Amino acid sequence: MNFTAVWAIYYSEMVRFFRTIAQSFISPVISTSLYFVVFGAAIGSRIDQVEGVSYGAFIVPGLIMLSVMTQALSNASFGIYFPKFIGTIYELLSAPVSFLEIVLGFVGAAATKALFIGVVILVTASMFVDVPVTHPWAMVLFLVLTCVSFSLFGFIIGVWAGNFEQLQLIPLLVVTPLVFLGGSFYSIAMLPPIWQKITLFNPVVYLISGFRWSFFGTADVPVGLSLLAIFGFTALCMGIIWWIFKTGWRIRA
Amino acid sequence: MIVDIKDLRKTYKGGFEALKGVTLVIKEGEILALLGPNGAGKTTLISTICGITNPSAGSVSVGGHDVVKDYRAARSMIGLVPQEINLEPFNKVIDVVTYSRGLFGKKANPAKIEEILRQLSLWDKKDSRVMELSGGMKRRVLIAKALSHEPRILFLDEPTAGVDVELRKDMWDVVAALKEQGVTIILTTHYIEEAEAIADRVGVINGGELLLVEEKAALMQRLGxxxxxxxxxxxxxxxxxxxxxxxxxxxxxxxxxxxxxxxxxxxxxxxxxxxxxxxxxxxxxxxxxxxxxxxxxxxxxxxxxxx
Missing domain, CATH: 3.30.70 (Alpha-Beta Plaits)
Incomplete structure (x- = not known):
């Protein structure tokens, strides 16, 4: 295992992040505050409680998930797409590194950034509302696994993308709708019965539900199912990446 | 013998046959110039040795290590300077060069990096962002990256294409200095005078085939x-x-x-x-x-x- 190389990739990716630390830090703070103004104060004032939790607190896990998923996706997909775009990928391919090491470096960095932003949002949210964390270890586990799995997913998108439009396509057309419809801002119990069934096909429901359970102890779907979903998703992404590197798909001619 | 290429073939998806059975032995410490027109297969040959493309058939070993099966050992020995100026534009010169050393698994060695940057007249520019550099300077950064992990073999793919005369001479000096240090150098070019000026042996490649490999002296005798x-x-x-x-x-x-x-x-x-x-x-x-x-x-x- 070439850990020096993993570190080199990880460090170089993190340098990019820290170069724009102001944006990286400020934008989630501002967007979280805006969500609180709109959903928490304006709309939330008309909603009493959801599953025994104030609406302001109820949306915190969903908000974190929303940002963490989109950030992990965009960071990881950009991270591997950029070297392809500017041609520096030649160096990764000609270096004595295994694909596992490349993935560890890029995905590790993307997941770290997403985790950082998730924590920033949690801290910002705590300034607006009281956010209890009933199962802190489970919370950390869900958060980290989401960061990692969506970074893996982002890595796949980055390898697949042939241009910047495609890079945006999946996050915009698939992931954002799934996250918004995945119960970020509402409980599934609030939906009409037929939609309660349909929404169970949305994988994001399981992730948000499990994550919310770690805060409030209540969930839309059983926690075990949520864990299974997140591990399943991580395994699926790893499998696809393994295949990508085995065949050299879109990377090595 | 440091590189041994046996009947190397590469057919790209879509059927284009870029290499049609190249066999070549590269001796340790020599400068070999691969001469050929555009599209001759020079870059494909280098890319296949360095791991950027997979061979369709045949084999390449570097220092006795197969480039596919034992890629870590093989690639550790190789520095590659690509034809295109492929560099991260926003990073500092010293960072992109240090990154390359790390990527090749070598322990950080700021003194070595400084030595390389000085040798290439880049030390003054170490804190400049890559995008602020001139084209010639960027090319030197590519060379510095390739040298950062102290390779025993250096591949230079068209190092002087589109480079002014002065820089070309500088580049030749750098190549000569590396040869002194015992580095084996393979360069591709379509400038005959470049091959004449610095190579020990000259190979002519066209249409994916190696047409001739000869000592430059023997070629020069024919010239006489x-x-x-x-x-x-x-x-x-x-x-x-x-x-x-x-x-x-x-x-x-x-x-x-x-x-x-x-x-x-x-x-x-x-x-x-x-x-x-x-x-x-x-x-x-x-x-x-x-x-x-x-x-x-x-x-x-x-x-x-x-x-």
């Missing part, structure tokens, strides 16, 4: 061959007896005599020959000389390959 043609006023049937020592050829239907000589020899024998031709009673109409250049050899080989 000149031909003198003497056009005559009246045609002759045979070479006069008195001129038999000169090994002359009859050309242009008896209207000319051709004499081959070596400019590197002590005496060319031209003066004596011309004197003896007139002594034999032949009237001279005109004389001309021609030299076979590396260019001629090259063009001839490439045409043969295309036919």
């Amino acid at each position: 061959q000149k031909t003198l043609q003497v056009d005559l006023q009246a045609p002759v049937d045979s070479v006069p007896e008195s001129l038999s020592a000169y090994n002359l050829e009859i050309a242009e239907g008896g209207n000319a005599l051709r004499y081959h000589y070596d400019t590197s020899g002590e005496s060319t024998g031209i003066t004596r020959l011309l004197g003896e031709i007139s002594a034999a009673g032949l009237q001279l109409k005109d004389i001309q000389t021609e030299q076979s250049s590396l260019e001629d050899i090259f063009v001839g080989l490439v045409k043969e390959g295309a036919a």
Whole structure:
């Protein structure tokens, strides 16, 4: 295992992040505050409680998930797409590194950034509302696994993308709708019965539900199912990446 | 022998055959120039040795390590300077060079990085962002990256394409200095003068085939061959007896005599020959000389390959 190389990739990716630390830090703070103004104060004032939790607190896990998923996706997909775009990928391919090491470096960095932003949002949210964390270890586990799995997913998108439009396509057309419809801002119990069934096909429901359970102890779907979903998703992404590197798909001619 | 290429073939998706069975042995410490027109397969050959493309058939070993099965050991020995200026534009020079060393699994060594940057006159620019550099400077950064992990073999893919004369000379100096340090250097070029200036051996590649690999000295000897043609006023049937020592050829239907000589020899024998031709009673109409250049050899080989 070439850990020096993993570190080199990880460090170089993190340098990019820290170069724009102001944006990286400020934008989630501002967007979280805006969500609180709109959903928490304006709309939330008309909603009493959801599953025994104030609406302001109820949306915190969903908000974190929303940002963490989109950030992990965009960071990881950009991270591997950029070297392809500017041609520096030649160096990764000609270096004595295994694909596992490349993935560890890029995905590790993307997941770290997403985790950082998730924590920033949690801290910002705590300034607006009281956010209890009933199962802190489970919370950390869900958060980290989401960061990692969506970074893996982002890595796949980055390898697949042939241009910047495609890079945006999946996050915009698939992931954002799934996250918004995945119960970020509402409980599934609030939906009409037929939609309660349909929404169970949305994988994001399981992730948000499990994550919310770690805060409030209540969930839309059983926690075990949520864990299974997140591990399943991580395994699926790893499998696809393994295949990508085995065949050299879109990377090595 | 440091690189051993055996019957290497590469067919791209879509059926284009970029390499049609290249066999080549590269000796340790030499400078080998691969000469060929655009699309000859030079870059594909380098890419396949370095791991950027997978071979379709055949094998390459570097320092005894197969580049596919034992890629870590093989690639650790190789530094690659690509043809295109592929660099992260927003990063500092010192960071992109340090990154390369790390990527190759070498422990950080700021003193070594400084030495390399100084050697390439980049030390003053170490804190500049890559995008602020001139084209020539960027090319040096690419070389610095390739050298950062102290490779034993350096591949330079068209290092002087689109580079001004001064920088080209600098580049040749860098190559010469590396050779002093025992680094094996393989460079591709389509400038014949570049191959002449710095290579120990020259390989000519075209249409995915290696047409020739020869010591540059041997090629230069061929270059030293000149031909003198003497056009005559009246045609002759045979070479006069008195001129038999000169090994002359009859050309242009008896209207000319051709004499081959070596400019590197002590005496060319031209003066004596011309004197003896007139002594034999032949009237001279005109004389001309021609030299076979590396260019001629090259063009001839490439045409043969295309036919």
